[in-house]
Amino acid sequence: MRLMLARFALILSLLLPVWFMVAALGVKFDLWSWRLGLGVLIVQWGPRLLIGAFILAVVALVATLARSPRSGWRAALVALIIPVLGFGYLAYVRSQATAIPPIHDIATSPGDPPTYSAELLALREAAGANPVAELSAPLTGLPAYQGPRFATFADRSLGQVGQDAYPDVKTLTTIRSAAEAFAAAAAEVEAQGWTLVSSDPAAGRLEATAETFWFGFKDDVVIRVRSGEPGGPTAIDMRSTSRVGLGDMGANAARIEAYLASLGKRLAGG
Known part of the structure; x- marks a missing residue:
């Protein structure tokens, strides 16, 4: 019986990662909504499943070590380690969530951000996505940011909160012409594997949709290539906006930084 208990605890613990993967991939492949997959199945x-597996593993470990023969204790130990690692990861995510402001719209130039086209805004509306707000708008003046939880942001705009949180998200400048920079930016969008929504070389604007691996969350990006004074540098700005969720866990800022870093290398390499 003790060996059977240890094996059952191990099987249950091994099924935990499967539960989380199925919950995430079910959202990605439209088997259920993200509210069910993330909000119910995971959050x-x-x-609860981690706690249940942990308790069962502790009982199994104690039972197998209580008296001879002590067979099955290794299986019980592995069964215990898996939920402990799960708790550790959840604690890490929670700490990250509290350290990052609950925003999902980031731009390199909050004072003069790139704007989305009517075509992309229509796609977002059809998908029931978050509305795209003005980055100059006071954060607590937006419908999603009401209540005492957001009181600390009362004196800052949405763009200022993003700029303070991610100071490394900055405009990329290059000595290349606007036409060369636009071609490189388009090539980098393709290299990133994003879905191109619109390309307007005359306006210097590219729009695309990026998708996360696990949940298939879609975030929209707009890239603006603009030349300055004759003979001056070309400026490349970018904005990334999540379609769902209040906060993005820093994903949009990380996307912008990675894209512009790779684009900078592409421009430098010719």
């Missing part, structure tokens, strides 16, 4: 039920 609500995930910790």
Whole structure:
């Protein structure tokens, strides 16, 4: 019986990663909504399953070590380690969430951000996505940011909050012409594997949609290539906006930084 208990605890613990993967991939492949996959299956039920597996593993470990023969204790130990690692990861995510402001719209130039076209805004509206707000708007004046939780942001705009949180998200400048920079920017969008929505060389604007691996969350990006004074540098700005969720866990800022870093190398390399 003790060996069977240890094996059952191990099987249950091994099924935990499967539960989380299925919950995430179900959202990606439109088997259920992100509210069910993330909000219910992971956020609500995930910790409960971890606690249940942890308790069962502790009972199995104690039972197998209580008296001879002590067979099955290794299986019980592995069964215990898996939920412990799960708790550790959840604690890490929670700490990251509290350290990052709950925003999902980031731009390199909050004072003069690139704007989305009517075509892309229509795609967002059809998908029931977050509205795209003005980055100059006071954060707590937006409908999603009401209540005492956001009181600390009362004196700052949405763009200022993003700029303070991600100071390394900056405009990329290059000595290349606007036409060369636009061609490189388009090539980098393709290299990133994003879905191109619109390309307007005359306006210097590219729009695309990026998709996350696990949940298939879609974030929209707009890239603006603009030349300055004759003979001066070309400026490349970017904006990345999540379609769902209040906060993005820093994903949009990381996307902009990675894209512009790779684009900078592409421009430098010719």
